[in-house]
Amino acid sequence: ETGVTQTPRHLVMGMTNKKSLKCEQHLGHNAMYWYKQSAKKPLELMFVYNFKEQTENNSVPSRFSPECPNSSHLFLHLHTLQPEDSALYLCASSQEIRWGGDTQYFGPGTRLTVL
Amino acid sequence: AQSVSQHNHHVILSEAASLELGCNYSYGGTVNLFWYVQYPGQHLQLLLKYFSGDPLVKGIKGFEAEFIKSKFSFNLRKPSVQWSDTAEYFCAVKGGSQGNLIFGKGTKLSVKP
Numbered sequence: 001e002t003g004v005t006q007t008p009r010h011l012v013m014g015m016t017n018k019k020s021l022k023c024e025q026h027l028g029h030n031a032m033y034w035y036k037q038s039a040k041k042p043l044e045l046m047f048v049y050n051f052k053e054q055t056e057n058n059s060v061p062s063r064f065s066p067e068c069p070n071s072s073h074l075f076l077h078l079h080t081l082q083p084e085d086s087a088l089y090l091c092a093s094s095q096e097i098r099w100g101g102d103t104q105y106f107g108p109g110t111r112l113t114v115l
Numbered sequence: 116a117q118s119v120s121q122h123n124h125h126v127i128l129s130e131a132a133s134l135e136l137g138c139n140y141s142y143g144g145t146v147n148l149f150w151y152v153q154y155p156g157q158h159l160q161l162l163l164k165y166f167s168g169d170p171l172v173k174g175i176k177g178f179e180a181e182f183i184k185s186k187f188s189f190n191l192r193k194p195s196v197q198w199s200d201t202a203e204y205f206c207a208v209k210g211g212s213q214g215n216l217i218f219g220k221g222t223k224l225s226v227k228p
Contacts, residue, residue: 107158
């Protein structure tokens with residue numbers, strides 16, 4: 001299934017680097033999400049966009065900066081990260097957050113390692 | 116605040132054994148309930164979902180789940196597991212039409228051939 005794609009799949013960066021994660025959905029959805037998946041912890045919601053408008057920032061540090069230029073694309077800009085930010089970053093999309101039948105579909109994730 | 120509890124961290128079964136993975140949530144209002152599966156090296160996939168109606172829902176690959184409102188539970192079942200069911204299973208709850216999707220910590224299932 002290639003409904004939600006993410007690039008790169010793996011990323012190693014130093015603490016002073018700037019990098020960006022990209023997500024693209026081909027499902028015609030209007031909502032997009034960033035999650036962080038760490039070992040032995042539940043998926044943590046980071047950001048939500050609905051019709052390109054950010055509707056949720058779940059107390060995420062400012063070193064993570066999202067961007068949603070249109071309903072099909074979502075970016076996560078990374079700057080001066082810490083080693084504890086190493087995790088799998090998942091993108092998801094859904095039809096629209098206020099719809100009662102809304103279901104999220106996930107991409108394969110970007111495995112991020114911060115040295 | 117909403118929360119989701121998955122009681123088993125790691126379950127090991129032999130092929131053909133029956134499976135039941137527990138999921139309990141805390142939210143007093145209307146909920147949408149989901150089970151996702153993550154096969155090794157693959158992305159999270161939707162297994163099944165409950166929004167309303169029949170509390171017994173059937174998903175892909177022979178899985179089913181039963182919503183028991185009085186117990187705040189949404190347990191996942193399969194009568195006979197296969198080696199290919201080896202994966203991590205995540206229960207998730209969305210409280211209300213505008214709530215966020217809250218995930219449990221996941222249960223790793225290992226099926227021995």
